[in-house]
Amino acid sequence: MEWGKTLRTGRIADLAIAVGSAALCVTVSFAQSHGLGVYPRLASPQLPTLSVDGIVAWPVAAFVHYGTLAVAGSALLCWRRRWPVAIAVILIVASTLVSLIPAALVALFTVATQRSARxxxxxSALALLPLPLYLAFAVPPSALALATTVTGGVLVAAAVIWGLFLRGLHERSEHSRAQALWRAxxxxxREREALAREMHDVLAHRLSLLSVHAGALEVNQQATPQQVSEAMGVIRSSAHQAMEDLQQVLGVLRTPLQPQEHSPEPPQPTLADLPRLLAESRRTGMHIDLDQRLDDGSAVPDTTARTAYRIVQEALTNAHKHAPAQPVRIxxxxxxGAGLTVEITNPMPATGRPLMPGSGSGLSGLTERTALVGGTLTAGRRGQSHHVRAELPWPA
Known part of the structure; x- marks a missing residue:
C-alpha cells in the first residue's frame, strides 16, 4: 500500500512538471518570436500565419505548431527518471530548433541528480556547445546575441548546480542513515557481548551449584531427609533462576535494537549482595573465609562494586568446578582514593579426581571486564594454590 501510494505520488508530480514545462515552453516561444531569446536557436523555421481580410495577421498556425511541439517535448519528461540521459540529449538537440529549453533544463537537472559526475x-557540455556556435555565427553580432548566450549559459549552469546540490544532500542523507544503522x-x-559476560557469570555459578548439590546427593546415600530437602531446594531454585536468566537473554537477542533505544537494565548486584552469594556456596559444604576491610563499603562506586562481585562469583564458580571441597579465602x-583490592585464594585439589569441564572463558571475561573499569586482574597457580587478584579503581 505504501509503495503504491508513493508510486502514484511520483506519477502525479511528473505530470505536473510536464504540464508546467509545456506552459513555460510556449511562453519562451512567444518571447523569442518577439526577439527575446533565452537560449540560442541555431535554426528558425518559417511558420505560416493566417490573415483576416488581409489586415490582421493571426499567428494561429504558429501557436498550433509551437504548442504541439511544447506539449510533445514536455511529455518526454514523464520518462526522465527511467532514461534521463536519452531524454536530456533529445530535448537539448530539439532546443536548438524550437523553444524547448525549459523541458531540456528539467531533463538536465534529472541527469545531475541521478547519473555520475562524468x-x-x-x-552539460552538449547543452553548452550551441552557445559559442551561436555567438560565433551570429550575423550581425549584437548585444542581443550576447545576452542570449549568457542567459543560456546561466540557465544550464543553474540546472546542473542545483541538481548536483540536491544529489549531494541525498548522498549525505544516505550516508547518515548507513552510519546510524552501523552505530545501532x-x-x-556491545550489548550482546556485555550480556554474554553477565550470562556466563550468572549461569556458570548457578549450574555449578546445581551440579555440586546433585553430586552430593548421588555420593551421600546416607543423607537425612532434611539434607535431601535442602539440596533439592537449592537445585530447584538454581534451575529456576537459570531458566529465567536464559529467557531474559533470549528476549534481548530476539528483539531488534533501534537507534537511540535504551531498554531498562535489570538490577545489578553489588557488594551488598555478597553475603547472599557466599551463603549459597556455603550450603554446598564449601568453607569460605571472608576478610573484608573497607572504610565504607556503601561508598564503593556501583561499577566497581559490581565488578568486584562478579570477580568473587567467578572465583567461587571455578572453585566449585576445579577445587571442590577446598577452602576459599576472600x-x-x-x-x-587508594582503590579496591580483591583477592581469592584456594588450594589446588589432589589429582586423580574428575573435575567439571571449563573453557577458561570466565577468567578471560573477568580480565576484560576489569580492564573496562580501569583496573587490572591476574589469575594463576602459585605453588599449591590458585590465586586471583584484582585492583579496581575507587576514586576519592
Missing part, C-alpha cells in the same frame, strides 16, 4: 559533465549494530554487538580491602 555523465553529467558530458551532457555496534551498540547491539580478602576485600580498600579506601577511597
Amino acid at each position: 555523465t553529467t559533465a558530458v551532457v 549494530e555496534q551498540i547491539r554487538q 580478602d576485600l580491602r580498600g579506601t577511597p
Whole structure:
C-alpha cells in the first residue's frame, strides 16, 4: 500500500512538471518570436500565419505548431527518471530548433541528480556547445546575441548546480542513515557481548551449584531427609533462576535494537549482595573465609562494586568446578582514593579426581571486564594454590 501510494505520488508530480514545462515552453516561444531569446536557436523555421481580410495577421498556425511541439517535448519528461540521459540529449538537440529549453533544463537537472559526475559533465557540455556556435555565427553580432548566450549559459549552469546540490544532500542523507544503522549494530554487538559476560557469570555459578548439590546427593546415600530437602531446594531454585536468566537473554537477542533505544537494565548486584552469594556456596559444604576491610563499603562506586562481585562469583564458580571441597579465602580491602583490592585464594585439589569441564572463558571475561573499569586482574597457580587478584579503581 505504501509503495503504491508513493508510486502514484511520483506519477502525479511528473505530470505536473510536464504540464508546467509545456506552459513555460510556449511562453519562451512567444518571447523569442518577439526577439527575446533565452537560449540560442541555431535554426528558425518559417511558420505560416493566417490573415483576416488581409489586415490582421493571426499567428494561429504558429501557436498550433509551437504548442504541439511544447506539449510533445514536455511529455518526454514523464520518462526522465527511467532514461534521463536519452531524454536530456533529445530535448537539448530539439532546443536548438524550437523553444524547448525549459523541458531540456528539467531533463538536465534529472541527469545531475541521478547519473555520475562524468555523465553529467558530458551532457552539460552538449547543452553548452550551441552557445559559442551561436555567438560565433551570429550575423550581425549584437548585444542581443550576447545576452542570449549568457542567459543560456546561466540557465544550464543553474540546472546542473542545483541538481548536483540536491544529489549531494541525498548522498549525505544516505550516508547518515548507513552510519546510524552501523552505530545501532555496534551498540547491539556491545550489548550482546556485555550480556554474554553477565550470562556466563550468572549461569556458570548457578549450574555449578546445581551440579555440586546433585553430586552430593548421588555420593551421600546416607543423607537425612532434611539434607535431601535442602539440596533439592537449592537445585530447584538454581534451575529456576537459570531458566529465567536464559529467557531474559533470549528476549534481548530476539528483539531488534533501534537507534537511540535504551531498554531498562535489570538490577545489578553489588557488594551488598555478597553475603547472599557466599551463603549459597556455603550450603554446598564449601568453607569460605571472608576478610573484608573497607572504610565504607556503601561508598564503593556501583561499577566497581559490581565488578568486584562478579570477580568473587567467578572465583567461587571455578572453585566449585576445579577445587571442590577446598577452602576459599576472600580478602576485600580498600579506601577511597587508594582503590579496591580483591583477592581469592584456594588450594589446588589432589589429582586423580574428575573435575567439571571449563573453557577458561570466565577468567578471560573477568580480565576484560576489569580492564573496562580501569583496573587490572591476574589469575594463576602459585605453588599449591590458585590465586586471583584484582585492583579496581575507587576514586576519592
